[in-house]
Amino acid sequence: MPESTLTHLECSACGERYDADELHNLCPRCGKPLLARYDLQQAARTLTPETLAERPLDIWRYGEVMPVRDPAAILTLGEGGTPIFHADWLGESIGCPDTFIKDESLNPTGSFKARGLAVAVSRAYELNAQELAIPSAGNAAGALSAYAALAGLPAHVFMPGDVPLAFRVECQALGANVTLVPGFITDCGAKVKEGVEAYGWFDVSTLKEPYRIEGKKTMGYELAEQFGWELPDVIIYPTGGGAGLIGMWKAFDEMEQIGLIGPERPRMVSVQSSGCAPIVRAFEQGWERAPLWEDAATIAAGLRVPAAIGDFLILRALRESGGMAIAVADEDIMASISLMGSQTGVFPAPEGAATLAAQIQLLEEGWIQPDESVVLFNTGSGLKYIHLWG
């Protein structure tokens, strides 16, 4: 693996710097997420289209801009390197021929959460964390369980009481300690906090440690590479905590500094369910922060995030990109699962299908033009949600 050029951690809000070779959660000064910073000039010497062509198709191929220093600490199940399809039939039928699907359901544990947790768990393992804990709507818990099993570390996962059976069974089979919590993912987060204080667990909640987004940013590198170091006009991303969106936005910035891409950026679109749309509301109101959404309810478990700690980073990326945030109804998400499935052969998670519902709405509104290139992120497999048809 190419050597990491990680230099330090930097607070996304106050800019304070921290030693990257110690375990960190939020910025001790202001309580906001820390971001990993690299020596990008150094990275640019070896991270080139030519050297990449020789490397294995996984997230570790971007090793210069990954935080793990010791190759022996890398825990891998083959995450990343997912295909991007030109969705011919689907594009024709919705009147947007250049529609692409980045199919993240092919990751280990069936969702893009594997990218983030492969990196977070590897780095926690490298820095000697002893026990790991996570609040999750389902897919993050499954991914943590898998990489913790690989590391030989105990995993404590907290999921809402009504979490779909598939997620609970998966975590248990992977050896995690599973606790179901009445309420929402935010209530699960409170339980994790208790365990952190009582037992010294390391909290791998999204954006509460710096490295899950480093794993998720590889979606941005991959996308650019798969498009021949260009980017599409529009990216539609189902947004819960927003780590993938923030990660890709960070990746584009790094890639420009490395010299892999120019200054052009896609318009970034966050899609949420109308039953839980804090980012959409904040975007529409022109707010910098997204207040908690009361009584969050949606079939798209990964989008049932009433409050996101990275809200200001999501909103900033949407606005800087000239993008937008849009809510879609659960009925439209259901219809889009079958539409995407029958026209592409990809059985999407409801979160992934939500991107198609959003695209259709944005085409109707004229916000997306029929000749634009649009990438839909199918973030997970539909197979974990068959209860929706039960």
Ligand SMILES: *Cc1c(COP(=O)(O)O)cnc(C)c1O
């Ligand atoms: C977690 C999850 C999301 C939301 O991802 P964020 O990066 O946290 O916004 C979307 N889709 C699926 C399938 C998920 O598991």
